[in-house]
Amino acid sequence: MNFIALKMLIGDRAKYLGIIMGLTFASLLITQQSAIFLGLMTRTFAFLTDTGYPDIWVMDPKVQYTDDLKPLKETEFLRVRGVEGVAWAVPMYKGLLKARLPNGTFQTCNVIGLDDETLIGGPPQMIQGQLSDLRRSDAIIVDSFSIMDKLAKVMPDGKRVPLKIGDTMELNDHRAVVVGICKATRPFQSQPVIYTTYSRATIFAPRERKLMSFVLVKAKPGMDINTMCNRIQATTGLAAYTWNEFKILTVRYFMKYTGIPVNFGVTVILGFIVGVAIAGQTFYNFTQDNLRYFGTLKAMGASDGMLLRMILLQAAMVGSIGYGIGVGAASVFGTLSGNTELSFRLPWQLLAASATAVTLICAASAALSMWKVVRLEPAIVFKS
Amino acid sequence: MNNIAVRCKGVTKSYGVGETQVRALRGVDLEIKTGEMMMLVGPSGSGKTTLISIIAGVLERDEGECLVFGHDYKHVSHWEKARFRGQNIGFVFQLFNLIPTLSAAENVAAPLLINGLKRSDALESARDILNRVGMGDRTYSLPRELSGGQQQRVAIARAMVHSPKLIVCDEPTSALDHETGHKVMELLHEVVVGVERALIVVTHDSRIFEFANRIARMDDGHIISVSDSRDFRLS
Ligand SMILES: Nc1ncnc2c1ncn2[C@@H]1O[C@H](COP(=O)(O)OP(=O)(O)OP(=O)(O)O)[C@@H](O)[C@H]1O
Numbered sequence: 001m002n003f004i005a006l007k008m009l010i011g012d013r014a015k016y017l018g019i020i021m022g023l024t025f026a027s028l029l030i031t032q033q034s035a036i037f038l039g040l041m042t043r044t045f046a047f048l049t050d051t052g053y054p055d056i057w058v059m060d061p062k063v064q065y066t067d068d069l070k071p072l073k074e075t076e077f078l079r080v081r082g083v084e085g086v087a088w089a090v091p092m093y094k095g096l097l098k099a100r101l102p103n104g105t106f107q108t109c110n111v112i113g114l115d116d117e118t119l120i121g122g123p124p125q126m127i128q129g130q131l132s133d134l135r136r137s138d139a140i141i142v143d144s145f146s147i148m149d150k151l152a153k154v155m156p157d158g159k160r161v162p163l164k165i166g167d168t169m170e171l172n173d174h175r176a177v178v179v180g181i182c183k184a185t186r187p188f189q190s191q192p193v194i195y196t197t198y199s200r201a202t203i204f205a206p207r208e209r210k211l212m213s214f215v216l217v218k219a220k221p222g223m224d225i226n227t228m229c230n231r232i233q234a235t236t237g238l239a240a241y242t243w244n245e246f247k248i249l250t251v252r253y254f255m256k257y258t259g260i261p262v263n264f265g266v267t268v269i270l271g272f273i274v275g276v277a278i279a280g281q282t283f284y285n286f287t288q289d290n291l292r293y294f295g296t297l298k299a300m301g302a303s304d305g306m307l308l309r310m311i312l313l314q315a316a317m318v319g320s321i322g323y324g325i326g327v328g329a330a331s332v333f334g335t336l337s338g339n340t341e342l343s344f345r346l347p348w349q350l351l352a353a354s355a356t357a358v359t360l361i362c363a364a365s366a367a368l369s370m371w372k373v374v375r376l377e378p379a380i381v382f383k384s
Numbered sequence: 385m386n387n388i389a390v391r392c393k394g395v396t397k398s399y400g401v402g403e404t405q406v407r408a409l410r411g412v413d414l415e416i417k418t419g420e421m422m423m424l425v426g427p428s429g430s431g432k433t434t435l436i437s438i439i440a441g442v443l444e445r446d447e448g449e450c451l452v453f454g455h456d457y458k459h460v461s462h463w464e465k466a467r468f469r470g471q472n473i474g475f476v477f478q479l480f481n482l483i484p485t486l487s488a489a490e491n492v493a494a495p496l497l498i499n500g501l502k503r504s505d506a507l508e509s510a511r512d513i514l515n516r517v518g519m520g521d522r523t524y525s526l527p528r529e530l531s532g533g534q535q536q537r538v539a540i541a542r543a544m545v546h547s548p549k550l551i552v553c554d555e556p557t558s559a560l561d562h563e564t565g566h567k568v569m570e571l572l573h574e575v576v577v578g579v580e581r582a583l584i585v586v587t588h589d590s591r592i593f594e595f596a597n598r599i600a601r602m603d604d605g606h607i608i609s610v611s612d613s614r615d616f617r618l619s
């Protein structure tokens with residue numbers, strides 16, 4: 001009976017393609033939009049992704065996400081260092097500073113100041129130069145995306161030349177020399193990322209009483225991180241989060257206070273509805289058109305179970321093809337957009353989720369069709 | 385007893401309820417023997433289709449008795465009823481009801497597949513039967529590539545491929561021109577009627593009465609007479 005089911009389906013070329021197109025469209029829309037959404041959400045904690053070494057992040061209790069900077073007094077890091085169980089604690093500066101490029105234009109940059117002694121919190125991967133080159137005077141390290149893009153030098157003839165080691169710029173009217181190029185995860189607002197030392201960052205930064213953004217902490221071996229967080233919180237009155245907690249805090253903030261999840265959610269739901277509307281409707285029509293033949297098979301002795309299996313097989317067939325093409329197209333899109341501003345992340349969980357969505361669409365339309373077929377009186381076969 | 389294929393006694397059937405109720409069968413008595421072709425004739429709406437639907441087990445009767453080869457459809461599950469039909473009943477329809485996207489052989493193989501045969505075996509038997517109905521050279525054709533008469537031949541092949549004991553035909557020739565209809569009836573007579581098998585043919589077409597062994601006349605939900613075909617033509 002399986003091949004009868006498949007031939008019934010494929011033989012009706014127009015409907016068959018219609019159903020597959022509907023499902024393809026649905027799975028493409030669902031997968032692609034979710035992947036962009038996931039990509040964007042990952043960018044919200046890009047800074048954390050690149051700074052995985054410390055166990056604990058200490059900051060002002062009112063901080064809500066990684067770029068929500070509420071500076072601390074510099075003495076705080078000494079207090080944190082004093083907490084029992086802390087192996088080391090270093091300060092970190094993070095701030096948005098205006099860079100003046102050689103051609104005179106301004107660009108806001110994400111400047112990160114690392115502890116002068118240890119340079120802890122530096123970029124995960126250097127492409128040119130070394131992290132220790134930061135110890136040279138006026139040294140900065142710039143991320144590899146920006147050197148070709150936002151920080152690129154624009155020549156008089158309009159050509160863009162990538163920034164390279166040895167080039168200079170001005171950060172808040174202070175001279176800065178590029179000594180290295182690093183790989184950095186793109187942040188949410190796509191500003192260039194600039195690494196320098198903590199003390200130099202405080203020179204670049206506008207004069208303020210408090211300048212330290214975070215204290216990064218490593219616990220002594222064998223110490224429970226959560227206990228440590230509680231202890232730091234209790235003794236200093238500051239907020240202390242594990243890497244993961246800070247990440248979740250950040251994502252939550254973006255989910256709650258930006259329209260992003262709603263926008264993408266609406267598109268994903270739209271994709272789902274379009275899938276149900278096009279594919280479900282066409283599939284149902286297909287069954288409806290074939291009711292006479294399902295009735296004939298039923299009269300000839302096919303049980304309800306057999307007919308249901310036929311419909312399920314048909315639904316599974318169009319479902320897997322539609323899903324395959326849709327997800328394939330989404331991946332191609334993702335690959336093509338790999339080097340652009342667009343964020344795109346397609347982990348297996350997302351593939352599973354869109355598979356579930358397509359399965360739901362198919363199951364719903366199959367169920368509707370099955371209901372029709374089960375209720376079908378075989379006596380209709382004699383009606384002309 | 386052994387040569388009785390169908391025995392109906394006092395069969396009634398109504399459609400709908402209340403004011404709009406239609407009493408399609410009002411107490412039908414009918415016996416069909418194996419080896420015979422019984423024709424069912426009568427005016428439109430007299431209940432012919434209703435009666436053969438009940439005999440074929442695709443419709444439930446309200447009252448009365450109806451045994452088909454000693455088997456009663458009442459009080460058995462849907463599933464058992466379907467299995468009985470699958471093994472014992474063949475169907476021929478006015479509009480053929482061939483699945484349009486399947487080839488002739490695949491259409492003919494359907495009853496065997498329903499009965500659980502392997503696809504290759506089913507297709508092989510289907511091709512044999514198509515040979516017997518003179519359609520051996522069209523096994524790969526789709527229904528739309530065949531004439532009405534050829535389609536009905538394929539349908540007849542499908543009705544007999546699983547060697548059912550009873551074949552029901554509802555107006556098998558009324559979509560065909562006279563000559564083609566005649567050939568189809570010849571075919572039914574030649575290859576389908578057998579000692580072990582009975583045929584019921586509902587028809588309006590008096591020109592094919594000659595093929596019947598007996599003719600039952602229906603009117604208004606009753607069988608009003610059963611006669612030899614010769615007697616019928618004389619009357
Ligand atoms: N599903 C149904 N619902 C309601 N009434 C029905 C239904 N099927 C048949 N009838 C009615 O039952 C009566 C008998 O119908 P049936 O189809 O058995 O007649 P018939 O002798 O086959 O007629 P025809 O020669 O036109 O095919 C008719 O009055 C018809 O309108």
Ligand SMILES: [Mg+2]
Pocket residue numbers: 432433434554
């Ligand atoms: Mg009728």
